[in-house]
Amino acid sequence: MSYPLVILLCVGLLHQTTRAVLMDKLADSKICGDAECSYVLSMATALDDFVAPDCRFINIKKGQMVYVYSKLIPEEGAGVFWSGSVYSERYVDQMGIIGYFPATVVKEMQKFMEETVQMPTANVDFYCD
Template sequence: MIAKGIFMDKLASKKLCADQECLYAISLARAEDDYNAPDCRFINVRKGQLIYVYSKLVQERGSAEFWAGSVYAEQYEDQMGTVGYFPRNLVTEQHIYQEANETVSTKAIDFFCE
């Protein structure tokens, strides 16, 4: 079986994480509005939904600020566990689990769409 997909443009060259693999949640945030994902790099978010934040892209000149996370809410079970990007200004952090002190280079796989 051959995997088919497309590499998308990078949103940033670096991201801030709690660990080098960006496996551990940095914080829990609540969506202040709905967001419809423009492509597979992003996640759909509904107002009031909780999101586990795993990384924060380092904003580059002229670009929007995006975070990566996974939604958590029973009424949106189809997206639980799916990690994708969303605009930082969409959410309010509710609880910080740990500081995002690790600067990690983004990889091509971070921006791959199937």
């Protein structure tokens, strides 16, 4: 194999792995426990399965525990989405991945933060790799 062909192959592979996309915003503001949205607002239990339509979202299985980090404030007529991560011994590979899900697929079981802050969403909130 010649060097130019190897270089072209490497550049092509690198180009494919760095194709990130800025997705449409789901809301212009959100509610968080702190300015970085790093504190868990609440713990919820999944009432139903949810399959992520794109990389902004997470997959949720019925019965999983979900840590809620932020709640998007919807526009008029838009859906209500929350941001969080799942916890389950059966789905360890998903733990720690934060993404959005419809608030309707979970039931809040325990609130950890009574005082919250409302802040604008940023473009990086809806960035897909």
